[in-house]
Amino acid sequence: MKTVKIGSVGLGRLGHEHAKNLATQVPGCELAAICDVDADRVKEVAEELGVQYTYTDFEEMCRNPELDAIVIVSPSFLHCQQIEIAMNNGKHVFCEKPLGTDVEQCKAAEKVIEAHPDLIFQLGFMRRFDKSYAEAKRKIDNGDIGKVVLVRSYTQDPRSTIESTLKFAPHSGGQYLDMCVHDIDLIRWFTGSNVKNVWAIGGVFEFDLYKELNDADNAAATIQMENGAMGFMFTNRTHAAGSNVETEIIGTHGTLRIANVGAKNLLNIVDEHGSREEYYPDFMSRWHEAFVAEMVAFTGHVRDNTKPADLTVYDGTAVSEAAYRCKESFETGKMLPIR
Ligand SMILES: NC(=O)c1ccc[n+]([C@@H]2O[C@H](COP(=O)([O-])OP(=O)(O)OC[C@H]3O[C@@H](n4cnc5c(N)ncnc54)[C@H](O)[C@@H]3O)[C@@H](O)[C@H]2O)c1
Incomplete structure (x- = not known):
């Protein structure tokens, strides 16, 4: 070799x-x-x-x-x-x-x-290389859940890594280009369609640096695809318990959920706080295998x-374009078409 x-x-x-x-x-x-x-x-x-x-x-x-x-x-x-x-x-x-x-x-x-x-x-x-996401794609392509109607995708970074996140923020391109590109990629990949319209909203709920950057620390967007399917994404930098990424794909004949993926393993801990699972502490450990x-x-x-x-590079352009339109939609408060 x-x-x-x-x-x-x-x-x-x-x-x-x-x-x-x-x-x-x-x-x-x-x-x-x-x-x-x-x-x-x-x-x-x-x-x-x-x-x-x-x-x-x-x-x-x-x-x-x-x-x-x-x-x-x-x-x-x-x-x-x-x-x-x-x-x-x-x-x-x-x-x-x-x-x-x-x-x-x-x-x-x-x-x-x-x-x-x-x-x-x-x-x-890299999410496409995660075993659960790859399996979801195989099932969709196999027709197991019929036509994909809606993809809901959440990406939440933990408060515990906020120091490095704030340092990175000024050259990140903003929440939509930095974080939501992963969710937009998944929505395009799972629906098999391009983005048609976006409406993005959000705000600064805690970290004032994002105000200076004309950005948000909590942001969401509703997306309409060219084939009529719908997408919803939410992202934030203030998740309390580690890195959380969860995705739900609703089809005409079934639903796929990659949920509670923040859970680090199958260990259930019962102590004076009650019953819980530990989350991956950061995106690096969550996606290491991918x-x-x-x-x-x-x-x-x-x-x-x-x-x-x-x-392909065309996926990269399409995702960045949709993310950029989300940023413009967030800034203007308007629902915007992809040009
Ligand atoms: N796939 C993912 O989930 C994921 C996660 C985190 C970051 N990223 C991407 O990875 C990239 C890097 O992110 P990061 O968090 O490691 O950033 P970072 O700021 O921690 O690191 C960037 C590094 O690049 C170096 N650098 C800057 N200008 C350079 C130049 N001209 N030539 C050579 N080196 C230069 C800096 O000194 C620094 O060490 C970004 O594009 C980010 O979007 C992707």
Whole structure:
């Protein structure tokens, strides 16, 4: 089996998780290079994971002829320009969500990817690689619940990680582009349709930084799909008990629920507070297996020269566009069509 050599950029919250997974949990792959503008961080992670090549300049890393592929885990506004640099240097690309923070960036990325049909591109919608979500999709495609009528999707981050969340907020693109892109991706994937109209509402219930950013710490949106199906999503940064993501898919012949997924395991604890299950403390632990699975899939595509069948750059653009319209709807208070 050919070893796929990877260079990874961005060594922050998720960048470190991806780097660790690539170095230790993805068979047939070598984390050969890492890059971050923070030189101390690069040195620290290189020592921890035994990485051969280190960079503070992204383009320089992309020029390394030994690398097969680049994994992009930098701030969201850099994604599209880094996709272009990596592909122009002949590298396959895995890029974290969102594809871009505005639609123009996404359209430009489409052109770059179209200009390199020999290179593989995969986007970081890791929920699709979670066993429960993948099984739900199989059942829907099999017709088990008839026509999908409504998808309800909640993404709640815990209060306990608010410090790093607030630090990340100014360059996140806002709640809709940062958090809701996952829910919009699921709604499109499960309904098999594109977004037609959005109406987004929300507010700042606790963390004033979001007021300064013209954003919300609790936000919701109602979505109408082109095929008539409906979506509802809710996101917040103030969940009391760890990371909670729950999804319900209502069909004409049945309902699928990926509920109570915040529960860490099947342990039931009974004590002086009553009866309870513990939640995953943060998104990293909730999605750990999915983060590994998406990298196994990506390196497999690079090795076998195959492309992800239904996770394309166009999904990235469509999701970012819908998320951006949600942001505009939130700001104007109006229901808006996708242009
Ligand atoms: N799939 C998911 O659920 C999920 C979860 C969290 C974050 N993300 C995405 O991952 C990306 C990174 O998020 P994060 O939480 O790790 O952010 P972060 O702020 O913790 O880390 C970003 C890192 O990028 C580095 N960086 C900034 N500019 C750079 C440049 N020009 N070249 C090289 N390095 C640079 C910073 O020094 C920092 O170490 C974002 O796009 C985010 O949307 C996805």
